[in-house]
């Protein structure tokens with residue numbers, strides 16, 4: 500049933516191109532516009548929205564952090580992202596014009612479900628991005644956009660995460676469309692780029708062998724740091740979470756711009772630091788800033804592991820290990836940049852002899868608070 504792979508996680512990582520393709524399937528109508536039948540909220544309701552709050556836990560929360568960039572950039576709607584376990588226990592200001600976007604692979608996570616109930620009590624509209632058909636969260640929400648990742652067996656989320664990103668991009672683009680953002684042409688261009696993503700993800704999967712070797716060489720390390728900026732920041736958080744849960748190592752993700760506000764004190768001789776570099780074309784300014792962040796940490800002895808687009812030569816002098824990913828539009832980069840980090844965590848955990856599919860102390864779906 501593992502299809503020849505040693506672990507479900509490896510199988511699910513390999514299924515990502517298909518999962519992304521399946522989640523994109525049939526979303527564009529004959530007129531070139533997006534059709535999201537499952538939205539079940541009228542276009543007028545979507546036009547009336549004044550604020551979006553994305554609520555989720557764990558890896559799904561990281562998808563939400565990335566969704567914020569897409570929603571604000573494409574749809575121009577103010578967007579906050581909150582951990583479900585925090586959302587419930589403050590007094591969020593909600594009303595009918597607030598859209599709660601909940602993201603949950605299982606659709607059963609207790610904190611996320613409680614957030615749905617709380618939001619609906621306040622008369623907010625709830626749109627759920629779920630992977631499991633008919634799950635409690637999908638039943639209790641006003642609308643559901645299903646991800647088509649197929650069953651995810653490994654406890655650590657991989658293919659569900661990529662499909663959550665796709666679903667969030669679709670929501671952002673759909674909102675842009677119904678709210679008449681002046682970029683009709685751009686929507687079809689972005690959809691065209693999104694439809695290329697399955698093959699871009701395959702491309703990355705074809706080049707991860709050196710990442711596996713790198714992971715094995717780091718099995719005796721105690722700590723790994725992850726840095727990113729813009730959408731690379733949530734990717735860094737996700738890379739760190741995967742490593743914690745699978746390899747039981749101290750791993751932390753930071754916004755690279757925060758380094759000098761504290762984390763740089765952690766940099767020690769030989770400390771492995773993974774840096775997710777944004778496109779030099781799409782994000783020149785932050786690209787250059789992150790290159791200087793890499794120089795700073797390397798000057799302090801860090802062992803730099805740099806994930807950068809093909810053709811980005813500026814990073815070469817400062818990368819102890821360079822992991823190449825295909826050039827894609829900035830907002831879509833997490834779809835390719837996350838993949839080497841999944842492989843890295845999986846391989847490192849396997850090298851340490853851990854049960855990759857069933858990490859200690861964790862459950863696939865957290866139905867207790």
Ligand code: F6R
Nearest residue numbers: 557558559603604605608655656
């Ligand atoms: C990490 C992981 C968890 C889940 C979290 C939310 O690899 O799998 O962090 O993402 O428990 O689960 P769902 O998405 O089912 O609500």
